[in-house]
Amino acid sequence: MKNTTTFHHGTAVPLDRDNIDTDQIIPKQFLKSIKKSGFGPNLFDAWRYEDEGFPGQDISQRKLNEDFILNQDRFDGADILISKKNFGCGSSREHAVWSLMDFGFKVVIAESFADIFYNNCFNNGLLPISLSADEISVMLNLAEMGKEIEIDLENQIIFSADNEIASFQIDPFRKKCILEGLDEIGLSLTHAADIKAFEEKRAVESPWIFEMRNKNEN
Secondary structure (H helix, E strand, O other), X not given: OOOOOOOEEEEEEEOOOOOXXXXXXXXXXXXXXXXXXXXXXXXXXXHHEOOOOOOOOOHHHOOEOOOOHHHOHXXXXXXXXEOOOOEOEOOXXXXXXXXXXXXXXXXXXXXXXXXXXXXXXXXXXXXXXXXXXXXXXXXXXXXXXXXXEXXXXXXXXXXXXXXXXEEOOOOHHHHHHHHHOOOHHHHHHOXXXXXXXXXXXXHHHOXXXXXXXXXXXX
16 A cells, blocks of 8 residues: 655656657856856757857757657656666766756656766756666656656655566665755754754863964964
């Protein structure tokens, strides 16, 4: 029976390809900003548009590749991406994760991920889920049929229409961070009281450190 501790549910896009690299996710010409936003319109740029994209371009004037799956009306608003082996391979650009999130994706499900991309997902709050080849095949078919996908992160189970489709593994610490919406800075701030207490103790034990710091700041 379906558990009620749902983390996310939504429509999934089936991107039935192996070895999707970070340059295909967000081409190199769009890497000039580090704001983490504004990359969504250029996600999978070379696949979504007929022309070559460049920064500052008026997206509304570009011709869409109508055959590409993200341009199909039935997947408007989809926020789960399903793909195959070695997703996110290539360069280590964090912009790949930013572009997926800026487009609206909250979860990426694949047979496997490149290590750096996988880590970048957790660092930015995007949930990557690895499943077996057979389970991915089922997920791709469900997405193609327009079936809604439900992800119970607490219990690490994926459902569709109240039926359990797959279970998945995730590091407990990373699961906690995703569930609580914590990035590395947010996690550090949960220990703010302990950090303050340590600094106050350190100031008493080694006042010269703080005297030197204050002098340098002034």
